[in-house]
Amino acid sequence: MEKISVAIRFRPFRSQESIFSDRYWRIEDNRSISLHRPLGTPVSGVSFAFDHVFDHTFTNEMVYSMLIKSIIDAAVHGFNGTAFAYGQTSSGKTFTMNGSENELGIIQLAVRDVFNNVEMIKDREFLIRVSYMEIYNEEINDLLSLGSERLPIHESLERGIYVSGLREDIVNCSDQVLQLIKLGEANRRFGETNMNARSSRSHTIFRMIIESSLKEQGSSDDISDADAIRVSVLNLVDLAGSERISKTGAGGVRLKEGKYINKSLMILGNVINKLSESGKQRGHIPYRDSKLTRILQPALGGNAKTSIICTVAPEEDHIEESRGTLLFASRAKRITNYAQVNEVLTDAALLKRQKLEIEELRRKLHEGSNSEVLEQVILKQRNDMLKSESEREKLVIELEEERKSREVLEQRIREQELMISELNGLPLPDCDETSIQTSEGFKTPGYKTIPSDYVARRTTYSSKFESSPFPIISGNIADEDLWLQLNNGHTTDINMLQMTPGLKSQSLHPHDISIKKQSVTLEIEKCQCAENISHLEAEKASLIQAHLKSKEEVQILSSEKEQLVNELENEKQKFxxxxxxLKQFVDAFFKHETKLVSIYTKSKAMVDNLKTCKSGYSIDHL
Ligand SMILES: Nc1ncnc2c1ncn2[C@@H]1O[C@H](COP(=O)(O)OP(=O)(O)OP(=O)(O)O)[C@@H](O)[C@H]1O
Structure with missing residues (x-):
């Protein structure tokens, strides 16, 4: 995206008297311009800034190199370009664009540079065509072909907006082009007005169409730069000048011309106004309201690099018109174009592309393209899912087994507890308590809580000692197994054992001792069961967690699977x-081929016929 570049050019004063006028234009830094009164007082609100402001000392060559040359260079490289001169009558548009006897104009300088550039670009081949047209009284006439008038404007995808029936000459050098321009100038309408002895009564558009392609054509099947043709259109436009009928003193034919000129310039102004507005307010751009704006459409807010030279007459009596020109210029400065290299593919490249496309289709047809890969992915996903489902089932079964064994254990505990209570006729002890109750209801007094793994629990005490670390189950000798059971498999440091104050020994009957022994064993079993239960419960919790996780994974996999199946469906559809x-193309291809063969056979027969006739004719003549 780039802005249109806009410059102001002042033509020299016509007479010495006009220099000493009341109001005058002051140029600063070759960029800004403002209206001043004598003694340098600026007129408020009449000050503008542009890309360039050229005073009368600037030659056409200088204006060209500072404003237009870059567009010409870009046109040779495939960018559309447009340069036009706008301004009131007699302000110097034709002088700028077409030059004079002593000075080349922008058009001549551009032609020279196009060919200079072409010479320098060694790796490309160029084909340059030129045309020259005028828009006179809103009709398009061919300046290179007398009698070719009222030509229509058409639009097509390949050519964009074009004038149908316009002569386009292929040119090889600048001299050839300059000759054609002279021919066109001779056909152009000029007329005398009060303002200009040779006033342009039409808008003229000199057009160069520059085509180029790379010289070396690659032999590979790839579509490369060599297959692309760059086509750019360069428009160099000299507009007719806006005029005040009162000033030009026009009447009759001149008056009619003046009305058409003013109308089309007004529409150009409207288009520029609209384009200069921001996107939302812009609305419809009236390109179609005049032939001029229609032809210049790509140059105004379209695919082209554009420069406008607004010519200004410096005299005081033209200040109002000059102000209008400066306003037009400042609006045009706000327009943004989006120029890009114009490349089209050659027929050969199109054929290559079609060939590649068919090959690709064939490959897809034979290899199954992405769908096969996708199917494999889906298969893998499906397998993974089945695996995870079977794992889940295994877990459920294990969980169920655990639950059952837990139930069995609980049942055993309940039975043992029942047995104990039956035996003792005592309330059932609670295994979770830190002290153990015996059948006589003895409790360990002053029990201190220390890490359970290292606590040797005592059920009763020796009858002979005031205090003892050993239980009395096997008389005075500690049963090692019992120790191990009591300590949950840990070896106990004897020094760590808590010494509890001794209890009074009680003499027990041997039968009571055996019951007690049984009861202790049951207690131990009960504790073990409780431990097993808590262990199982922990396992159960972890299994539930694993189950939930695998359930989640299954859900994710299912959604992934669904997505993949959709993608596969899409791929299948595409395929x-x-x-x-491909089938349509092959059918069309064969149809075409059959047609060509029949044309070829027919024409061959015709040629043979003609040959026979010719030989018969010459024999007759002999
Ligand atoms: N920069 C310049 N240097 C010298 N002479 C100039 C310059 N600009 C214009 N002139 C002279 O001023 C006169 C009017 O210029 P020109 O015909 O180019 O005006 P114009 O804008 O094309 O007018 P119209 O719209 O009527 O065709 C011509 O004689 C031309 O040679």
Whole structure:
């Protein structure tokens, strides 16, 4: 995206008297311009800034190199370009664009540079065509072909907006072009007005169409730069000048011309106004309201690099018109174009592309394209899912087994507890308590809580000692197994054992001792069961967690699977479409081939016929 570049050019004063006028234009830094009164007082609100402001000392060559040359260079490299001169009558548009006897104009300088550039670009081949047209009284006439008038404007995808029936000459050098321009100038309408002895009564558009392609054509099947042709259109436009009928003193034919000129310039102004507004307010751009704006459409807010030279007459009596020109210029400065290299593919490249496309289709047809890969992915996903499902089932079964064994254990505990209570006729002890109750209801007094793994629990005490670390189950000798059971498999440091104050020994009957022994064993079993239960419960919790996790994974996998199946469906559809396209193409191809063969046979027969006739004719003549 780039802004249109806009410059102001002042033509020299016509007479010495006009220099000493009341109001005058002051140029600063070759960029800004403002209206001043004598003694330098600026007129408020009449000050503008542009890309360049050229005073009368600037030659056409200088204006060209500072404003237009870059557009010409870009046109040779495939960018559309447009340069036009706008301004009131007699302000110097034709002088700028077409030059004078002593000075080349922008058009001549551009032609020279196009060919200079072409010479320098060694790796490309160029084909340059030129045309020259005028818009006179809103009709398009061919300046290179007398009698070719009222030509229509058409628009097509390949050519964009074009004038149908316009002569386009292929040119090889600048001299050839300059000759054609002279021919066109001779056909152009000029007329005398009060303002200009040779006033342009039409808008003229000199056009160069520059085509180029790389010289070396690659032999590979790839579509490369060599297959692309760059086509750019360069418009160099000299507009007719806006005029005040009162000033030009026009009447009759001149008056009619003046009305058409003013109308089309007004429409150009409207288009520029609209384009200079921001996107939302812009609305419809009236390109179609005049032939001029229609032809210049790509140059105004379209695909082109554009420069406008606004010519200004410096005299005081033209200040109002000059102000209008400066306003037009400042609006034009706000327009943004989006120029890009114009490349089209050659027929050969199109054929290559079609060949590649068919090959690709064939490959897809035979290899199954992405769908196969996708199917494999889906298969893998499906397998993973089945695996995870079977794992989940295994876990459920294990969980169920655990639950059952837990139930069995609980049942055993309940039975043992029942047995104990039956035996003792005592309330059932609670295994979770830190002290153990015996059948006689003895409790360990002053029990101190220390890490359970290292606590040797005592059920009773020796009858002979005031205090003892050993239980009395096996008389005075500690049963090692019992120790191990009591300590949960840990070896106990004897020094760590808590010494509890001794209890009074009680003499027990041997039967009571055996019951006690049984009861202790049951207690131990009960504790073990409780431990097993808590262990199982922990396992159960972890299994539930694993189950939930695997459930989540299954859900994710299912959604992934669904997505993949959709993608596969899409791929299949695409594949079917492509196959259909290929079939259509092959059918068309064969049809075409048959046609060509029949044309070829027919023409061959005709040629043979003609040959026979010719030989018969010459024999007759002999
Ligand atoms: N920069 C310049 N240097 C010298 N002479 C100039 C310059 N600009 C214009 N002139 C002279 O001023 C006169 C009017 O210029 P020109 O015909 O180019 O005006 P114009 O804008 O094309 O007018 P119209 O719209 O009527 O065709 C011509 O004689 C031309 O040679």
């Amino acid at each position: 079917l479409d492509l196959r259909k396209e």
